Amino acid sequence: MKGTNIKSLSISTVSTLVATVLITIIGEFSETFKNFLKLFTGHHWVTKSVFMFILFFAIYFLLYRTDDNLDVWKESLIVGIVALIGVVVLIGFFFINYLLA
Amino acid sequence: MPNPLIGLHAVLGEIGIVAFVWVFVEMIKPSPKRLKRAQIAALIGVSFFIASWIVGGYYYVNDYGLLVKPLIKEGPEPWAHSVIMESKEHIFIFLPFISLFTYNILRHYGKSLKKDKNSHAKKSVLFLSAVIIIIGALMGLMGYLISSGLRTAMEASLR
Numbered sequence: 001m002k003g004t005n006i007k008s009l010s011i012s013t014v015s016t017l018v019a020t021v022l023i024t025i026i027g028e029f030s031e032t033f034k035n036f037l038k039l040f041t042g043h044h045w046v047t048k049s050v051f052m053f054i055l056f057f058a059i060y061f062l063l064y065r066t067d068d069n070l071d072v073w074k075e076s077l078i079v080g081i082v083a084l085i086g087v088v089v090l091i092g093f094f095f096i097n098y099l100l101a
Numbered sequence: 102m103p104n105p106l107i108g109l110h111a112v113l114g115e116i117g118i119v120a121f122v123w124v125f126v127e128m129i130k131p132s133p134k135r136l137k138r139a140q141i142a143a144l145i146g147v148s149f150f151i152a153s154w155i156v157g158g159y160y161y162v163n164d165y166g167l168l169v170k171p172l173i174k175e176g177p178e179p180w181a182h183s184v185i186m187e188s189k190e191h192i193f194i195f196l197p198f199i200s201l202f203t204y205n206i207l208r209h210y211g212k213s214l215k216k217d218k219n220s221h222a223k224k225s226v227l228f229l230s231a232v233i234i235i236i237g238a239l240m241g242l243m244g245y246l247i248s249s250g251l252r253t254a255m256e257a258s259l260r
Contacts, residue, residue: 006209009205013198013202017198017199020191021191024191043162045158046158046162048191048194049194052194072210072225076206076229077225077228079199080228083232083236086195087188087192087195087236087239090188090191091184091188094187097183
């Protein structure tokens with residue numbers, strides 16, 4: 001078995017961060033979706049956490065055999081920037097949501 | 102007395118942040134010994150972020166939502182929940198995954214990193230550690246604002 005596939009790990013990390021932001025925003029717009037999330041664990045946040053954990057490893061193992069020929073700096077830059085944008089988007093979203101409520 | 106799980110969540114998260122400060126310092130000028138220490142520190146960071154996630158989540162679901170959230174929302178600083186807590190509970194989820202990614206870069210590029218011959222991997226670890234430290238510090242600040250929201254709500258209820 002080869003070592004960690006950084007390319008697939010980078011894709012799974014970015015996908016998990018983006019999914020966290022999207023699912024959170026969709027849940028705020030749709031009460032039906034939020035209730036659907038509650039169905040699995042009893043709390044929407046717990047479902048999101050478990051889902052992100054599963055999504056992260058599912059994408060990683062799905063892409064495990066992809067070509068690992070990459071520029072690690074480019075991949076890291078994408079991960080870091082997506083994370084920082086995610087922070088700004090979430091705070092901005094909840095701030096606007098609060099002002100409009 | 103505040104729920105001890107809040108303190109535990111904060112301490113575990115702070116140890117996670119300090120671990121990545123340690124990683125950052127070790128990777129400024131890597132050597133075989135420094136790389137080994139950085140790998141251990143990153144593993145500690147990942148473990149403590151996951152532990153903080155579980156403890157914080159347990160408190161959030163079982164205590165905060167039932168007792169604290171309604172108080173803050175009725176108090177003079179309802180934004181402490183509606184903006185700060187709502188953002189914090191989701192942004193925190195980023196930390197275990199970014200830290201796991203960083204730990205794996207340290208492992209995967211270990212051979213070239215310990216000879217300081219992979220500037221891209223070194224830059225990557227430094228950059229991602231900085232991102233983790235920034236988001237971690239933001240979590241601490243947000244925790245403080247949520248506590249202030251509760252404190253002002255309780256003070257207002259006493260007047």
